[in-house]
Amino acid sequence: MKWPLKVLLLLMVIMLGFSVVACEKKGSAEKAGEKIDNAFSNAKERIHDATK
Numbered sequence: 001m002k003w004p005l006k007v008l009l010l011l012m013v014i015m016l017g018f019s020v021v022a023c024e025k026k027g028s029a030e031k032a033g034e035k036i037d038n039a040f041s042n043a044k045e046r047i048h049d050a051t052k
Contacts, residue, residue: 026034
């Protein structure tokens with residue numbers, strides 16, 4: 001393999017490693033986003049039930 005291809009492959013492996021590590025813990029923004037998603041889901045279900 002030529003060296004630019006090796007460097008590209010190495011960078012891709014490093015980026016994959018960072019993405020796996022970054023996904024382990026949920027940050028405060030992700031928790032807040034999940035709460036918002038749950039609130040919209042609950043509201044959607046209640047509206048659907050009310051219009052039956």
